[in-house]
Structures are given as C-alpha cells and as structure tokens.
Amino acid sequence: MVQTMAQGRNETGIAAAMGILKQQFGERFHTGASICEQHAHTTTWIVNQPPDGVVFARSTQEVSEVVRICAAHKVAVIPFGTGTSLEGHVNAPAGGISIDVSQMNAVVEVNAGDLDCRVQPGVTRMALNTHLRDQGLFFPIDPGADASIGGMAATRASGTNAVRYGTMKDNVLSLEVVMANGEVIRTASRARKSSAGYDLTRLMVGSEGTLGIITEVTLRLQGIPEAMSAASCSFPSVEAACETVMAVIQYGLPVARIELLDALVVKAVNSYSKLTLPETPLLLLEFHGSNAGVAEQAETFGSLAADFGGSGYAATTSAEERNKLWQARHDAYWAMLALRPGCKAVATDVCVPISRLAEAVVATNDKASELELIAPIVGHAGDGNFHASVLLDMDNADEVARAQTFVSWLNNFAIELGGTCTGEHGIGQGKRPYLVKELGGAVDVMRAIKRALDPDDIMNPGKILPDGRTDL
Amino acid sequence: MVQTMAQGRNETGIAAAMGILKQQFGERFHTGASICEQHAHTTTWIVNQPPDGVVFARSTQEVSEVVRICAAHKVAVIPFGTGTSLEGHVNAPAGGISIDVSQMNAVVEVNAGDLDCRVQPGVTRMALNTHLRDQGLFFPIDPGADASIGGMAATRASGTNAVRYGTMKDNVLSLEVVMANGEVIRTASRARKSSAGYDLTRLMVGSEGTLGIITEVTLRLQGIPEAMSAASCSFPSVEAACETVMAVIQYGLPVARIELLDALVVKAVNSYSKLTLPETPLLLLEFHGSNAGVAEQAETFGSLAADFGGSGYAATTSAEERNKLWQARHDAYWAMLALRPGCKAVATDVCVPISRLAEAVVATNDKASELELIAPIVGHAGDGNFHASVLLDMDNADEVARAQTFVSWLNNFAIELGGTCTGEHGIGQGKRPYLVKELGGAVDVMRAIKRALDPDDIMNPGKILPDGRTDL
Incomplete structure (x- = not known):
C-alpha cells in the first residue's frame, strides 16, 4: 500500500531520502534542530512543525534533484524563501525536506526595452528594486516584508500598490517550475500577452508550493514615475473614509496607494513614529505620474475627500516627507505590538x-x-x-x-x-477551514488538479486543501 | 473498452444522446444540416466540421443537463456564443452536440459601487456597453468583432484596448462553469483580489471549452473617462513606428490604444474608408483620462514620435473624428478584402x-x-x-x-x-502544431489537467492539445 502524507510521517522514506541528500549535498544539507525550526513557523497559534532537513539549493537542477530523491521515497518537500509568510506555508506537518532557495538570488536578466526581467526565486523585492533603480525601473508589488520573489509568486502576494499595479498574478509573465516528478517546465513565453493553452502561470501563482516549486520568475516591470506625491487625510469615521475610497475608485482616479488606518492604529503609529496625526480613521495616499498629473490627482482626491468630511489633507512631493509617512505605515506592525x-x-x-x-x-x-x-x-x-x-x-x-x-x-x-x-x-494551514465555505465544489476541482499533478502528495502537503488526503 | 474522442465519432453514444435531447428540449434541439453547419467553422483552411445537433440553452441548469446527458453517453459537447472565433474553436471533429448560449444574454446585475457586473455568457460586448452607458461605466475589452462575453473569456480575448486595460484574464473576477460531469462551480468570490487556493478563474479563461462550459461571468468594469482623444501619426518605416511604440511603453505613457497599420493596410483603408492618410506605416492612438491628462499625454506622444520621424500627427477630442478613425481601423478587415x-x-x-x-x-x-x-x-x-x-x-x-x-x-x-x-x-485547431514548440513539457502538464477534469475527453475535443487522445 502506498504511504501518503495523510497517513503521517513516512519514517522509512524520510530516512532513506536523508541518507542520499547527505551524500549528495554534504554541508549544504542541514539536519540540526535549530536550523530546522527556523525553517518552519506560522504567525498564528499553529505550532512550529519543522522539516527533517534543509537543503540550500543553488540551481534549478539541484531543486529538481532534491525533488526526484524525495519523490522516489515519497517524502514531502517544502519550498522556503525568506519565511515571511503568515499562515504556516513553510510548516512541515508530515516532516520531509525544506528546500531553501535563498541562495538562488541572481537577477538573471533585465530587458529594459520590454519592461521585464528574469530572476531566481530567492531574490527579494528590495534587492530587485536596488538592482533596477539605475535603469529607471521598479517592481511595484510591496507586501511590506522584504519577501522573496519566489515566495511572493507562490502566495499570490500583493500589498499597498495593488490598487494601481495589481497583484503577483498580474505581474508575473512566466515561471520556471520543478514539478512533483522533478521535471522542469516553463509556463509561458516572454510575450506580454498570450492565448496559448491553459494559463499555467496563473495556476502556479498562488499554489503555495503544492503543485510545484518555482525556480525562476519572469516579471513585468514599471518605469519609475516622473513624479510621486504622498498625502494623509483624516476622517470623522471609518464609514466616511471608506465612502471616500469608493468615490476614488468609481471616479477612476489612478491612486498608487490608498491605505486605511483605524483610529487605534493611528494612535499606535503616533506614539511609535513620533507623529501628531489626529487619532481618527486615516487614509494614507500616494500618487504616481507626471508632475502635472500628480498635482491634478492630489487636487481631485482633495475635493472628493471634502465631500465626506476629510480634514488635515495636504499632499507633498518631498521625498523625505513621503518616506516618513510610508515608513510609519510600514512600521504599523511594530507600533501595534508596542500598544501591548x-x-x-x-x-x-x-x-x-x-x-x-x-x-x-x-x-x-x-x-x-x-x-x-x-x-x-x-x-x-x-x-x-x-x-x-x-x-x-x-x-x-x-x-x-x-x-x-x-x-x-x-x-x-x-x-x-x-x-x-x-x-x-x-490559505496555508490556517485558512483551510474557510475554503469550502468560500468556493464550494470548486475545491473538488482543485483537489482533482492536485491529484493529477502530485499523485503522491509530496509537494508541501497539508496546505491549501482543507480535507481528504492532505488534511493533517 | 472506453470509446474516446480520439477514436473518432461515437455513433452509438451520439444516437442515444440525441434521442434524449430531442425528448427533453423539443424545438430547441436542432439537427438540420444548415443550422449545424452554421455552428461550425474556421477562418483557416480547416474544413467545416458540424456538430450532430445544436441545443439552444436558456439557463445554467439546462447547460448542465445537456452535459450530463452527453457525459453519460461519452458524446462531445462544444460551446457556442457568436461563432466569431478564428481557429476552429467551434468545429466538431468528433461530432457531438453544440451548446448555443446566445439566448443566455441577460446582464444579471451591475454593481456600480464596486465597478463590477455579472452577465450570462451570451451577452455580447456591445450589448453590455449599451447597457452600462447610462451608469457612466464601460467594459474595455474590444476584440473587434461583437463577440459574446463567454466566448471572449473562453479564448482569453483582448484587442485594441489591452495595452491599457489588460486582456480577459485581467478583467474576469469570477466564473460560473459547468464541468465535464455536469457539476456547476463558481471559481472565485466577487472580491477584487484573492489568494484563496488555485486560480481556477484564470485556468478557465483561455481553456476554450476544453475544461468546462462558462455559464456566467463576473467582470471588472471601468468608469467612462472624462476625456478621450484620438490621433494618427505616420512614420517613414515600420522600424520607426515600432521604436516609437517602445519609447511610449518605456516612458510609461498610459495610452489606451496604440495600433500599427503597415503601408498596405493604410492604402486599403484609404480606399475603403475614403481617407487620405500618407501610405506609409501608421500608428493610430487613443488617450483616456482627465481633460488635462489627455492633452498632456497627446503632447508627450507627439514629442516621442518626433524623435523617430513621426509626421502628420494631430490629436483630436472630437468624438466624430475619433469615431471616424477607429471605424476605419475596425473596417480594416473589409478594406483588406477589397484589395483583392x-x-x-x-x-x-x-x-x-x-x-x-x-x-x-x-x-x-x-x-x-x-x-x-x-x-x-x-x-x-x-x-x-x-x-x-x-x-x-x-x-x-x-x-x-x-x-x-x-x-x-x-x-x-x-x-x-x-x-x-x-x-x-x-489555439483552437489551427495553432495546435505550435504549442509544444512554444511550451515544451508544460504541455504535458496541460494534458494531465485535461485528463483529470475531463477523463472521457468530451469537452470540446480536438482543441488546444496537440496530440495524444485529443488529436483528430
């Protein structure tokens, strides 16, 4: 009888795979408790479930080899970038091998003429933007943490800029993926659009390592705008702030960011970042465009906000003031922690x-x-x-x-x-209970795809799918 | 032994299914040669391969019933909207039943506050835009033909506006789909973004009816811009025109449309639409935004184009002149035919x-x-x-x-x-020979998904996948 993940740890398989990995990867295969624990976590109440070992892979070929070894012994593989995911994506509930791709951190090529680039999965978004700056380009997706591009693709990340630039689903042109049998595929060409067959790029984006391991990402890039301005605007109530947001979206105002902070967060941010914002619901904004365009956007926002009682509104094109505002937003997590x-x-x-x-x-x-x-x-x-x-x-x-x-x-x-x-x-581990309520029978279709592409359930088992073979 | 599509027509199954459909759908089940021929075609050299019968479905429930009947008898089902696809998507190489959804043409709801709407698959893009106009909204995807929204989703259509507004993959929020076993699923919620499980919406968009039949589409909408202007610009060579396009994209100029016509097309258009454009490569443009924004965009384009020898450039905000230019573009097909x-x-x-x-x-x-x-x-x-x-x-x-x-x-x-x-x-039928060259082993992943979701190969067989069971 085939041993699957749902039956728990496959001790024999794990021992066999670990022996081979030790031989093959030597010092780059780690089994120490501390490194294994660092490669597992959630930010919820789910316990740390460390893998049995960690391989620091250096190439697609190496990722493929690890997957082949684990596949042969029906051992789980869990991809790891920076470990900044929140819902237990990197936990190893059935044990197995964590494949750490943080050393696969090369920007392989930048095609400025096509506004695209090809990167290894361990490149972080900040490292990428540092690399791109001299060419007047940037990658807009900003989930807050300095996450790896591979992890951002795997979790369909987005963040503050998504209202203007979309999410990872909109900004990945193509992926190289190691499948459950070790085969390496490329999901799409570098064309900006295509109708050639099933959209495997989008199927892999957000699949959280359960269908394959992303080993290279081709991204769309943006030119750094001629001008940026930032603003904050206070509101008498959450309703007033949200109604302003609706008006902005309906108007078609191309805001680059429009973030809501409730009164408690504003209080925390004031205290942590030494600001003096009114402690009522707040919108933080950023506008991108030409000088004239940015000024016009800021003015239009002001008049929309005034209709809903917005106050204390002022836009600034000063990079220093803009950074100060957004630093405060990015520090909101620490500011909140400091509340208690x-x-x-x-x-x-x-x-x-x-x-x-x-x-x-x-x-x-x-x-x-x-x-x-x-x-x-x-x-x-x-x-x-x-x-x-x-x-x-x-x-x-x-x-x-x-x-x-x-x-x-x-x-x-x-x-x-x-x-x-x-x-x-x-979804990771933490959100699995809600998936069927949200999507009903569509989850059966997801299960059928999972079974077809990963029949032995070795690819990051226990994630996304809420029950059946992968429930742990 | 199971009879599959690759073995050709399943005569026994087709006869049995047709008997039941006749009983169940009466006059809405057609088997006349002329109507069957109208439901099959390509615009290539592939011959007309008509289905054995056509059901005019009026509801998701009816589509599901037809699929269940056909599934029970392993008979092919081919979805049909307006029949404006080009590569043989609606041909029936193994015979079977065409499900015509053109009577499922209701706009179910418009959520102006969320800039989205829910439509049946037979609504055409022009009918939708007529419906939306009074609310100041529009659906931007324009493939030229007045295609059905369901067909546009199924083929991942785009067209002239994609450079600004994306393709169907970017503008479908969610789908209702009848799967190969007759089950009805909804692929996503109405949220503007989600990381909840595999992106079945994008998997279905572009799957050309081979994984399921789209019975409802939730679309993102746009506010009608405050201002639009159009322009044409002539160039000494195709290279100069294309270099201008590259400059526009790199600059980040948010053109709504930027269309290239080679000298021969300009000649055809002049003759057909009674225009007097210089018979050299031409770019046709449209700018959307605020009054000031549109003027600024038009001016920026002018200076970029001048660097590459662009001439005869003038932008107009007159709706009449704009429509005349774009009518000429849309009539280019007829203009070209008139060349010969x-x-x-x-x-x-x-x-x-x-x-x-x-x-x-x-x-x-x-x-x-x-x-x-x-x-x-x-x-x-x-x-x-x-x-x-x-x-x-x-x-x-x-x-x-x-x-x-x-x-x-x-x-x-x-x-x-x-x-x-x-x-x-x-891909349809006509482009199948090229898919493996373009995507290599990724096509095997597509085949695995197809087998998992349509084990009897009844969903629009002979499309997309280039060989194996679906090769006809």
Missing part, C-alpha cells in the same frame, strides 16, 4: 467588495470589542482588503480562545459579504 | 516581446514577398501583438500551400523571438 508590550500580533486577512468595506470594518471593530480583544485594523482599502491584528497574550488560554472565535467569525463574515477569506496572505 | 475582391483573408496572430516587434514585422513583410503573397499587417503594437492576413484565392492550391508555409513560418518565428504563437486568437 510582550504580546503577539495574530494578523488575519480578508477582502470584500469595496461597497461592503465600511460595513465590514465597523462590524470587525464591534466584534473585537464584544470579545474584549484589541484588534487594530489596517487596510489596502482600494482593493477592499484589510487586516485585523489581534494583540494577544499567548499564555492566556481564554484570550487565545476568544481570538480564535474572532478570526473564525471574521473570515466567515467576509465570505458572507461576497468576499474572500484571504486577499493576499494565502 | 473575391479572396478570403486568413488572419494569423502572433505576439512577441516589444523589443522584437520591428524585426518581426519587417521579416513578415519580407517573407510574404518572398512567397509572393499579399499579407497586410495590423498590430496591437503596445503589446507586441500583430496579425498578418493572407489574402487568398482558396481555389488556387499552390497559393494555399504557400500561405500554409507562411503561417507556419510566422508562428515558429514568433516563438523563436521569445514570443507566442497566439496573442489573442487562441
């Missing part, structure tokens, strides 16, 4: 139709109060995407139970509003 | 990285001359996508053979330049 020293922040992520955003954020604030939880909210409001971060004493079992109730309520509520249980974090 | 009365135009479609566009167009012109063919070229230049339309006497076997050589050469050449054998027409 010693706590852990469990950030959950939902996305709703924009017309339901105000209702969703208000109800989420109310639910947190009802459960006596502190759960500040930040949102990529232009997409209807927001995060509630529960500030939690993990040693307080009652509080953890209330937080679990809260997270479960929020995910289900977002789905009931016609939204999704994850706008950008991915 | 009685001929057939076999349009082939490739897409290359923009940096290779000039080289590709020049080589294509040269190859046509070498083969003594008339093959005018129009291109969605901002995407690197262009069409060569061979004007052909279909009764001249030698000429048809040379045209086949030409089309085969062009598809292979585009792939060698790092491009694709189809930017927007799809």
Whole structure:
C-alpha cells in the first residue's frame, strides 16, 4: 500500500531520502534542530512543525534533484524563501525536506526595452528594486516584508500598490517550475500577452508550493514615475473614509496607494513614529505620474475627500516627507505590538467588495470589542482588503480562545459579504477551514488538479486543501 | 473498452444522446444540416466540421443537463456564443452536440459601487456597453468583432484596448462553469483580489471549452473617462513606428490604444474608408483620462514620435473624428478584402516581446514577398501583438500551400523571438502544431489537467492539445 502524507510521517522514506541528500549535498544539507525550526513557523497559534532537513539549493537542477530523491521515497518537500509568510506555508506537518532557495538570488536578466526581467526565486523585492533603480525601473508589488520573489509568486502576494499595479498574478509573465516528478517546465513565453493553452502561470501563482516549486520568475516591470506625491487625510469615521475610497475608485482616479488606518492604529503609529496625526480613521495616499498629473490627482482626491468630511489633507512631493509617512505605515506592525508590550500580533486577512468595506470594518471593530480583544485594523482599502491584528497574550488560554472565535467569525463574515477569506496572505494551514465555505465544489476541482499533478502528495502537503488526503 | 474522442465519432453514444435531447428540449434541439453547419467553422483552411445537433440553452441548469446527458453517453459537447472565433474553436471533429448560449444574454446585475457586473455568457460586448452607458461605466475589452462575453473569456480575448486595460484574464473576477460531469462551480468570490487556493478563474479563461462550459461571468468594469482623444501619426518605416511604440511603453505613457497599420493596410483603408492618410506605416492612438491628462499625454506622444520621424500627427477630442478613425481601423478587415475582391483573408496572430516587434514585422513583410503573397499587417503594437492576413484565392492550391508555409513560418518565428504563437486568437485547431514548440513539457502538464477534469475527453475535443487522445 502506498504511504501518503495523510497517513503521517513516512519514517522509512524520510530516512532513506536523508541518507542520499547527505551524500549528495554534504554541508549544504542541514539536519540540526535549530536550523530546522527556523525553517518552519506560522504567525498564528499553529505550532512550529519543522522539516527533517534543509537543503540550500543553488540551481534549478539541484531543486529538481532534491525533488526526484524525495519523490522516489515519497517524502514531502517544502519550498522556503525568506519565511515571511503568515499562515504556516513553510510548516512541515508530515516532516520531509525544506528546500531553501535563498541562495538562488541572481537577477538573471533585465530587458529594459520590454519592461521585464528574469530572476531566481530567492531574490527579494528590495534587492530587485536596488538592482533596477539605475535603469529607471521598479517592481511595484510591496507586501511590506522584504519577501522573496519566489515566495511572493507562490502566495499570490500583493500589498499597498495593488490598487494601481495589481497583484503577483498580474505581474508575473512566466515561471520556471520543478514539478512533483522533478521535471522542469516553463509556463509561458516572454510575450506580454498570450492565448496559448491553459494559463499555467496563473495556476502556479498562488499554489503555495503544492503543485510545484518555482525556480525562476519572469516579471513585468514599471518605469519609475516622473513624479510621486504622498498625502494623509483624516476622517470623522471609518464609514466616511471608506465612502471616500469608493468615490476614488468609481471616479477612476489612478491612486498608487490608498491605505486605511483605524483610529487605534493611528494612535499606535503616533506614539511609535513620533507623529501628531489626529487619532481618527486615516487614509494614507500616494500618487504616481507626471508632475502635472500628480498635482491634478492630489487636487481631485482633495475635493472628493471634502465631500465626506476629510480634514488635515495636504499632499507633498518631498521625498523625505513621503518616506516618513510610508515608513510609519510600514512600521504599523511594530507600533501595534508596542500598544501591548510582550504580546503577539495574530494578523488575519480578508477582502470584500469595496461597497461592503465600511460595513465590514465597523462590524470587525464591534466584534473585537464584544470579545474584549484589541484588534487594530489596517487596510489596502482600494482593493477592499484589510487586516485585523489581534494583540494577544499567548499564555492566556481564554484570550487565545476568544481570538480564535474572532478570526473564525471574521473570515466567515467576509465570505458572507461576497468576499474572500484571504486577499493576499494565502490559505496555508490556517485558512483551510474557510475554503469550502468560500468556493464550494470548486475545491473538488482543485483537489482533482492536485491529484493529477502530485499523485503522491509530496509537494508541501497539508496546505491549501482543507480535507481528504492532505488534511493533517 | 472506453470509446474516446480520439477514436473518432461515437455513433452509438451520439444516437442515444440525441434521442434524449430531442425528448427533453423539443424545438430547441436542432439537427438540420444548415443550422449545424452554421455552428461550425474556421477562418483557416480547416474544413467545416458540424456538430450532430445544436441545443439552444436558456439557463445554467439546462447547460448542465445537456452535459450530463452527453457525459453519460461519452458524446462531445462544444460551446457556442457568436461563432466569431478564428481557429476552429467551434468545429466538431468528433461530432457531438453544440451548446448555443446566445439566448443566455441577460446582464444579471451591475454593481456600480464596486465597478463590477455579472452577465450570462451570451451577452455580447456591445450589448453590455449599451447597457452600462447610462451608469457612466464601460467594459474595455474590444476584440473587434461583437463577440459574446463567454466566448471572449473562453479564448482569453483582448484587442485594441489591452495595452491599457489588460486582456480577459485581467478583467474576469469570477466564473460560473459547468464541468465535464455536469457539476456547476463558481471559481472565485466577487472580491477584487484573492489568494484563496488555485486560480481556477484564470485556468478557465483561455481553456476554450476544453475544461468546462462558462455559464456566467463576473467582470471588472471601468468608469467612462472624462476625456478621450484620438490621433494618427505616420512614420517613414515600420522600424520607426515600432521604436516609437517602445519609447511610449518605456516612458510609461498610459495610452489606451496604440495600433500599427503597415503601408498596405493604410492604402486599403484609404480606399475603403475614403481617407487620405500618407501610405506609409501608421500608428493610430487613443488617450483616456482627465481633460488635462489627455492633452498632456497627446503632447508627450507627439514629442516621442518626433524623435523617430513621426509626421502628420494631430490629436483630436472630437468624438466624430475619433469615431471616424477607429471605424476605419475596425473596417480594416473589409478594406483588406477589397484589395483583392473575391479572396478570403486568413488572419494569423502572433505576439512577441516589444523589443522584437520591428524585426518581426519587417521579416513578415519580407517573407510574404518572398512567397509572393499579399499579407497586410495590423498590430496591437503596445503589446507586441500583430496579425498578418493572407489574402487568398482558396481555389488556387499552390497559393494555399504557400500561405500554409507562411503561417507556419510566422508562428515558429514568433516563438523563436521569445514570443507566442497566439496573442489573442487562441489555439483552437489551427495553432495546435505550435504549442509544444512554444511550451515544451508544460504541455504535458496541460494534458494531465485535461485528463483529470475531463477523463472521457468530451469537452470540446480536438482543441488546444496537440496530440495524444485529443488529436483528430
């Protein structure tokens, strides 16, 4: 009888694969407890589930070899970039081998004339942007963390710029992927668009390592805009801020960023980043374009915001002031943690139709109060995407139970509003309970694809699919 | 032994299914030769391969019933919208049942606040835009023909606006799909972005009815811009025109349309549409935005074009003049046909990285001359996508053979330049020979998905996949 992941650890297979990997990769194959633990984690209450060993791969060929060895012994493989995912994507519930691609960090080529580039999966987004700057180009997707491009593709990441530039699904032209049998495929050509067969690029983007391991990414790039300006605008209520966002989207104003901070986050940010913003709901904005275009966008936003009681609005093209504002936004996580020293922040992520955003954020604030939880909210409001971060004493079992109730309520509520249980974090382990509620029978289609492409369930098992063979 | 499509017509199954369909659908099930022939065609040299019968479905439930009946008897089902596809997508090489969804033409809901709508698959893009106009909204994808939204999704259509607004892959939020077993799934929520599991929306977009039949489409919409202007600009050579396009894209100028017409097409258009354009390569442009933004874009384009010898450039915001220019572009097909009365135009479609566009167009012109063919070229230049339309006497076997050589050469050449054998027409029957050359082992992954989701190969067999079970 074939041993599958659902039956738990395949001890014999793991021992055999580890012996071969030790021989083949020598010092680049690690089995120490500390390195294995570093290669597993979640930011939820799911425990650390370390792999049995970690290979630091240096080439597509090496990734393929590791997968072939593991496939032969029916051992799980878990890809690892920077480990900045949140929902347990890098945990190894059935043990197995973590393939760390952080040393595959070359920018292979930049085609300035085509606004595209080809990178290895371990390149981080900041390293890429540093590499591109001299050519007047940038890669716009910004999930906050300095994540690897491979990981960002695997989780369909997005972040603050998505309202203007889209998500990873919109910015990956093509992928090189090692499949479950070790075969290496390229999903698409470098053409900007194609109707040639099934869109394997988009199938792999967001598949979280469960269908294959991404070993090279071809990305679309953008020219650095002639001008950028930033602004903040305070609102009397979350509703007023969200109504402004809806007006902006309906108007077609091409904002590059439009971020919502609730009053509690503004308070945290003021304290942490030494700012003096009014402690009411806030929108943070960025405009990209020509000098005249940016000025016009900023002015249009001002008049839209005024209709909803926006105040304290001023746009600035000063790079210093712009960076200060966005640094404060990026530091919001640390600022929130500082609201309750010693706590852990469990950030959950939902996305709703924009017309339901105000209702969703208000109800989420109310639910947190009802459960006596502190759960500040930040949102990529232009997409209807927001995060509630529960500030939690993990040693307080009652509080953890209330937080679990809260997270479960929020995910289900977002789905009931016609939204999704994850706008950008991915399903991983933590969001699996919500997938069937959101997508019903479509999950059976996902299972059929998983079985077809990974019949022995070795590719990052226990992620995405909520039950059956991969449920652990 | 299971009878599959690759073994040809399943006569017993077809007879049995037809009997049941006759009972169930009465007058809406047609088997007359003329209606069957109208439901099959290509615009290539592939012969008309009519289905055995046509059901005019009126609901998702009815589509599901037809698929269940056909599945039970292992009979092919071929979805049909407006029949405007080019590469034999609606042909029935193994016979079977055409499911015509043209009567499923309701706009189910428009959510103006979210800039989205839900439509049945038989709604055409022009009908949708007529419906939306009063609300200040529009759906930007324009493949030329008044295609159905379901068909546009199924073939991953795009067209003149894609450079600004993307293709169907970028503008479909969610799909309802009838799978090969008759089950109905919804691929995604209405959220503007999601990381919830495999991207089945994008897998279905462009799958040409081979994985399921689209029965409802949720689309992203756009606000009608405050201002639009149009322009034309003549160039001394194709290279100069293409270099201008590259400069525009690198500059990040958000052109809504940037179309290339080679000198022969300009000549045809002048004659057909009574224009007096210089008979040299031409770019046709459209700018969308605010009044000031559109003026600025037009001015920026002018200065970029001047660097490459652009002449006769003038932008106009007059709706009448704009419509006249774009009508001429849309009539280019008829204008080309008029170059050689009685001929057939076999349009082939490739897409290359923009940096290779000039080289590709020049080589294509040269190859046509070498083969003594008339093959005018129009291109969605901002995407690197262009069409060569061979004007052909279909009764001249030698000429048809040379045209086949030409089309085969062009598809292979585009792939060698790092491009694709189809930017927007799809693979259908006609492009199958090129898919493996373009994507290699990735085609095996497509086959595995096809087998997993349609084990009896009843969903539009003989399309996309180049050999094996579906080769006919």
